[in-house]
Amino acid sequence: xxxxxxxxxxxxxxxxxxxxxxxxxxxxxxxxxxxxxxxxxxxxxxxxxxxxxxxxxxxxxxxxxxxxxxxxxxxxxxxxxxxxxxxxxxxxxxxxxxxxxxxxxxxxxxxxxxxxxxxxxxxxxxxxxxxxxxxxxxxxxxxxxxxxxxxxxxxxxxxxxxxxxxxxxxxxxxxxxxxxxx
Numbered sequence: 001x002x003x004x005x006x007x008x009x010x011x012x013x014x015x016x017x018x019x020x021x022x023x024x025x026x027x028x029x030x031x032x033x034x035x036x037x038x039x040x041x042x043x044x045x046x047x048x049x050x051x052x053x054x055x056x057x058x059x060x061x062x063x064x065x066x067x068x069x070x071x072x073x074x075x076x077x078x079x080x081x082x083x084x085x086x087x088x089x090x091x092x093x094x095x096x097x098x099x100x101x102x103x104x105x106x107x108x109x110x111x112x113x114x115x116x117x118x119x120x121x122x123x124x125x126x127x128x129x130x131x132x133x134x135x136x137x138x139x140x141x142x143x144x145x146x147x148x149x150x151x152x153x154x155x156x157x158x159x160x161x162x163x164x165x166x167x168x169x170x171x172x173x174x175x176x177x178x179x180x181x182x
Contacts, residue, residue, distance in 0.1 A: 002028050002035050003048045009158040010043035013088055018165055019043065023089040024150070025067035026158060029077050032056045036066050036073055068126040072152065075135040082138070082154035086161035089150040092172035093165075097145035104145060106171055115167055120145045143168055 006026050013019050013026075021044050027036035033053050037043070041050040052062040054070065056077055063070060073085045096104055097120045104118040119137040121144055123130030130146065137144040138154045142164050145151050151168060153161040 002030060003051045005158050006035060006037060006051050007046045007048070009086065009162055010037065010046040012162060013086070013165075014044035016166060016169075018090045018169055019088040019150070021045070025069050025073070025087050026161075027067075027073045027085045028158065029056065029083050034073060034077060036070060038065050039068050071126060071128060072131040072134050075131040076138050076152070076154055079135040080138050080154055082156075084155050084158045084161050086153045086155075086158060086165060087150055088165055088169075090165060090169040090172075092176050093145055093151045093169050094148065095176060096172040097147050100145075104172075106168075115143070115164070115171065117141070118143050118145055118168065120147060122147045123149075125149060 006028060009026055013024055014021050021042040024043055025037045027034045032055065034056055035051050035053050038050050038052055052066050054060055054062050054066055056074060069087055076082055076085050100120055102120055104120060106115045119141055121133040121137055123133050123146060134144050134152050142155060143151060143153045151165055153164040155161040155164065
C-alpha cells in the first residue's frame with residue numbers, strides 16, 4: 001500500500017504539472033523507517049523497484065540510491081509529526097519564492113482555506129544546511145519554499161501534501177498571471 005501511494009502521487013505530480021518527470025521526490029514514514037523514491041527516477045513512471053526503504057535515524061545500505069534529498073526527508077520526520085513528505089519543483093511557487101522575502105503571505109484566491117503564510121528559505125540541494133532550514137520551517141508550517149529550488153510539504157499522508165502543494169501552485173500561478181495583466 002505504501003509503495004502504491006507513492007507511485008500514485010508521483011503520477012499526479014507530473015499530471016498536474018507540479019514538477020517535470022525527473023524533478024521531485026516523495027516519502028512515507030512507517031514506524032522508524034521511511035519509503036522514499038530513488039534518485040534519478042521518473043515520477044510519472046515509478047515502479048515499486050524505484051522506491052527504497054531506509055532507516056529514519058541511521059545510515060544504511062540503500063541510502064546511496066535513495067533520493068538526494070533523503071537527508072531533508074529524515075530531518076523533517078525527526079523534527080515534526082509528519083507521516084509523509086512531498087518535494088516538487090513547482091514553477092510558479094519557485095518564481096514567487098524568488099520575489100518575496102522571508103515569507104510569502106497569501107491573502108487572496110481560492111488557496112486561502114489551505115494556506116496562510118509560507119516561509120521561504122535557502123540552501124543547497126541535498127545539504128545538511130537545507131535539511132535544517134526546511135525542517136525548522138516545517139515545525140510550524142505545512143509548506144516551505146526553497147529559493148531557486150522547489151517546495152517541500154509535510155502532512156498526515158501524501159494526499160494532504162499534494163493538496164497543500166497544488167493549492168500553493170494555483171495561488172502562485174494566479175498572482176503571476178494577474179501581474180501580467182497590469
